[in-house]
Amino acid sequence: MKFLRNKIDQLKKPFGKGEKWEKLAPAINALDTFLYVPNHTTKKGAHIRDAVDLKRTMITVVIALIPALIFGIYNTGYQYLHQLNGGDVAFMDAFMHGLWKVLPIIVVSYGVGLAIEFIFAIYRGHEVNEGFLVTGLLVPMIMPVDIPLWMVGLSxxxxxxxxxEAFGGTGMNILNPALVARxxxxxxxxxxxxxxxxxVSEASKVDAISGETILGSLAAGHDVHFSMFDMFSGAIPGSIGETSTLLILVGAAILILTGVGSWRIMFGAVIGGAVMGLLFNLWGANALMSFPWYEHLIVGGFAFGVVFMATDPVSAAQTTKGKWIYGILVGFFCIMIRVFNPAYPEGVMLGILLMNVFAPTIDHYVIEANIKRRKKRLAASKQLKTA
Amino acid sequence: MSKKEKKSPIVLFVSEEKEPLFSKKNRKLMSDPLGDDNPITVQVLGICSALAITVQLKPALVMSLAVLAVLACSNVIVSLLRNLIPSRIRIIVQLVIVASLVILVDQVLKAYAYDVSKQLSVFVGLIITNCILMGRLEAFALGNGPWKSFLDGIGNAAGYGLILIMVAFFRELLGSGKLFGYEVLGHKGVTLAESTGLYAMGYENNGFMLFPPMALVTVGIIIWVQRSKNRKLIEKE
Known part of the structure; x- marks a missing residue:
């Protein structure tokens, strides 16, 4: 370890104060803090510091994403080979085909995003923020497999x-950046x-392959030929990383156990989605409405969006009560947009973006209510004293 | 103190009489709205029409010209009448003047440029409610001479038109790959083989540019660039 530290210090030398490449210091500092916890001390404000800084938090989310990502890569190949040849598909064959497709998207996403982040950090003279570590991985996971790479880069x-950046960089954004890209x-x-x-990969070129998602075929009025186990395990067509509810739940467990993601938002959204799905089940006017509520929760991007997107600490509600309200409304709107607008068979993206916009309002009213309650209590206790 | 007070009205009067037609001050009236005092990017007025009619360059250009004509004329008329208008009913008088001019412009467009007039639809009529017009009439024409008001009207309408055309340029180019209706990026066929130019390389038009939100984003980017170039425009907290 000592050796690595010395190597980095040696590398950092030309970037120090007054040295040749001082302006580019954020770039090298980003590499340094990626490997080591930074040793600066707090200068003002609260002096309590946790060993868990933003970078550690972000890495935790990335780790939570890995199971779903690996399955997503496998599923990309599986869907293609299964529909092309039928029958079982060897894991490595599917994985390699998927990797061939997915890896370039990940590389482009990180490359473009980090380049812009570095330019802004150097231009504005602050350190590179870590927020993009997660965004850069989320973006490929919510894109369809066959999207041209330049579109990924542009998004x-x-x-x-x-x-x-227009809002002031990491921590200032109103909307979740990965969902903005999508x-x-x-x-x-x-x-x-x-x-x-x-x-499904190459569905547009090979006629034998149908790349329809479950929600897409429901909206078009077709029958669904996937079992519930397929939907839950994720062997269904969809965006790269969103299909496997099972492995997303593994990620959710990591997020909840480490305290990085808010369980209140996740549970709130599941409750909201279930209630909305149930209401539509009772109505049952079309195929999407009579789609069982519990299956609504495990198809499409619902699980992925709720676990990894809605819980984004920057764009979600901050107060405890606000998180419940925010979560429930996210679930509500995800299913509602899904069912009511067949042009957008996947309502999760729009549902979460909509609630991102309302999150500050929710927080505002929760805080106002709290102030009002305490004022009332104060008035009551004063009355008691004077009486 | 007393000396100054006595002299100042005379000095003002003289300077107004002798001022050349295009003095530095008068030129500033026209050039300021193009840059540091732009009605759209700095005063943030007239945004609604900037979002609505900037999908293509042609309507944007016609709209700018319409606003130019209305604003310049109404500024002059209000300025001429400024000492006759009772201040309690000045808004309604201004509205009558602007409305008559807008009807004129609308009729001219219908007669000579029917297609564009149809594209602009209600937005020509809505020039009446364009905040830039009322803003300039209230803030400038009511307190200045006709020549200055004329220049101010031309300047502000040009500033408005400049942004409109910039936004429309990007929206038409990126949204439908055309400029003034000409396919500058090549022709997009049904298949890749039938396409030419950029489309043959797999380029696609950005459908988002055709939606109003992207007009807002484009105006936002222009404001961003302008403010980072000219730091004194940034508001202090």
Whole structure:
């Protein structure tokens, strides 16, 4: 370890104060703090410091994402080979095909995003923020497999520039940057982001492959031929990382146990989604409405969005009561947009973005209510004293 | 103190009489709205029409010209009448003047540029409610001479038109790959083989640019660039 420390210090020398590359210091500092906990001390404000800084938090989320990502890579290959040849598919064959498809998207996403982050850090003279570690991995996981790489790059650039840096960088954004990237791609290039030809790799080129998602076929009025176990384990077409509810739950467990993700938001959203699904079940006017409520929760991006997107600490509600309200409304709107608007068979993205916008309002009213309650208590106790 | 008070009205009067037509001050009236005092990016007025009619360059250009004509004329008329208008009913008088001019412009467009007039639809009529017009009439024409008001009207309408055309340029180019209706990026066929230019390389039009939110984002980027170039525009907290 000592050796590594010395090596880094040696590397950092030309970036020090007054040295040749002082301006580029944030770049090398980012590498340093990636490996070591930074040793600066707090200068003002609260002096309590935890060993868990932003970078450690973000790495935890990345670790929580890994199971779903690995399955997503496998599923990419599985869907392709299974539909092409039928029967069982060897794990490594599927995984290699998936990796061949998914890895370039991840590389582009990180490359473009980090480049913009570094430029802004150097230009504005602050350290590179770690927020993009997660965003850069989330973006590929919520894209369809066959999306052209330049669209991924453009979406990421838009999300980082307009979604984040325009508001002042990490921690200041109103909307979740990964969802901004997806929303941009969705509205800019709808033919690459929706329909029944994009969700399985090469579905647009090979006729034998149908790339329809479950929600897509429901919206079109077709029958669904996947068992509930398929939906839960994730062997269904969909965005790269969103299909496996099982492995997303593993990620959710990691997030909840480490305290990084809010369980209140996750449970709130599941309750909200279940209630909304149940209401639609009772109504039952079309195929999407009579789709069982418990299956609504395990298909599409619901699980992924609720666990990894809605719990984003920056764009979600901050107060304890606010988190419940926020979570329940996220679930509510996800299912509602899904069912009511067949043009957007996947309502999770829009549902979460909508609630991102309302999160500060929710917090405001929760705090106001608290102040009012305490004022009342104060008045009551004063009355008691004077009486 | 007393000396100054006595002299100042005379000095003002003289300077107004002798001021050349395009003095430095008068030129500033026209150039300021193009840059540091832009009605859209700095005063943030007239945003609604900037979002609505910037999908293509042609309507944006026609709209800018319409606003230019209305603003310049109404500024002059209000300025001429400024000592006759009772201040309690000045808003309604201004509205009548602007409305008559807008009807004129609308009729001219219908007669000579029917297609564009149809594209602009209600937005020509809505020039009446354009905040830039009322803003300039209230803030400038009511207190200044006709020549200055004319220049101010031209300047502000040009500042408005400049942003409109910039936004429309990006929206038409990126949203539908055209400029003034010409396919500058190549032709997009049904398949890749039938396409030419950039489309043959797999380029796609950005459908998001056709939606109003992207007009807002484009205006936002222009404001961002302008403010980082000119730091004195940034508000102090």
């Amino acid at each position: 990421v650039a838009f999300a980082v520039l307009i979604g984040k 929303a941009f791609a969705f509205f800019a290039y709808p033919t690459y982001m929706s329909g029944n030809k994009v969700w």
